[in-house]
Amino acid sequence: MAFTYEYPRPALTVDAVVFAFDDQDLKVLLIQRALAPFLGKWALPGGFVHMEEALEKAVRRELQEEAGLSNVFLEQLYTFGEPNRDPRGRTVSVAYYALVKLADHRLAAATDARDAAWFGLTDLPPLAFDHERIVEAARRRLQGKVRYQPIGFELLPKKFTLSQLQHLYETVLERPLDKRNFRKKILAMGLLIDTREIQQDVSHRAARLFAFDQKKYQALEKKGFNFEI
Amino acid sequence: MAFTYEYPRPALTVDAVVFAFDDQDLKVLLIQRALAPFLGKWALPGGFVHMEEALEKAVRRELQEEAGLSNVFLEQLYTFGEPNRDPRGRTVSVAYYALVKLADHRLAAATDARDAAWFGLTDLPPLAFDHERIVEAARRRLQGKVRYQPIGFELLPKKFTLSQLQHLYETVLERPLDKRNFRKKILAMGLLIDTREIQQDVSHRAARLFAFDQKKYQALEKKGFNFEI
DNA sequence: TCAAAAGTGTTAACCATACACCCATGC
């Protein structure tokens, strides 16, 4: 079977930078390539877009197929189209970034490519294609966006402590935050629900667990409220 | 001549939302289509990406060909890839937005398509394809970005008055700004050069003309300075 | 009892906002 066109067409792919947070570092999901080119090298999950398939749907399919991930926060990042970014020929890639709760996605055995693994964002192996550039663009986007939209919660479990939240922001923003000021500010927004539960199995004073109030945020947002850390 | 591939490929286009400012309104550049589909309808400038041609280069080529524009501020906006956005078949479009100084680009006769015209952003005709969506995305991007990056100057002549600048911001942000506070803030940044010239041919007190100090901005930016209105 | 992290208020500096009149120019 073959497909013929009057003019040449670039190939079209999608790639995803999937971030997670393990209470220490930001992690990025990589797949070890099973095919040439770059056989054996680590690369971002992604692949060719099917005809009749929306771009975001293609990303979700690839994440499911390659890493068993579903239902993740996903946002378009940038489209990379330099003529020589793929040695197989002209290929344009629409890149997305995703945020996942690590606990929900411990890279189960249910994975097609068992060669999927989390790497520390600051400690990535050399990547295939121009994927280092894509990761860097995603890092900058996340850093810029986390301050003005409540997307940080996508990286934490449903119930989290204020220290976890603060540590997440410190990691993403790459600077320390003052504990009292941070708590004052985030609690003043009124977007956290006190679950009345506390941490279990910690060898020190257990912290309260909070949950992000998505509904309240959406209501406030409509009225012109702007989230900001 | 024909081009054959093992798997089907979407067509790849670029489109541009070109903004200009005429001291009254934001304008958008549109091209009247000379071909089916949507023959005779207004559409964004754009077209097919050549093999071996970077995406941004394709946009610049189309702007030159269709409207005689060159050397404009250009930034990637978003990639639109819904399966049915083009009746000719699956077409993915990488959209850009551009900012031009109206005085420099009075749509000269040097234009291939003489069917290019400026329309008020708030008063656009019905557009071909999903171009209304693309314009709306560009409007939101401009509104969000103008406050944190000094891109507004791309829409003004090299020398401008503070009132022109304020009016531009009021138009883009769709809200009034306080004159004294605006001047205080913008002058405090130290990024405007007083050209020591004044307006000519106005029937009231002539205002001073300022110029944006691009070099100083780039130096400050490296040191962590953040532009903000 | 020690180690580890949780939790809690106040002050001073800075920044954003609100606000009204005189000035220069051309007609």
Add this chain to the structure above:
DNA sequence: GCATGGGTGTATGGTTAACACTTTTGA
């Protein structure tokens, strides 16, 4: 001399930033 926009300062309230000790818990 009048119409038009240019140009200017201050006071107030709110926001941010700096800062250190006590509490709880498990080992």
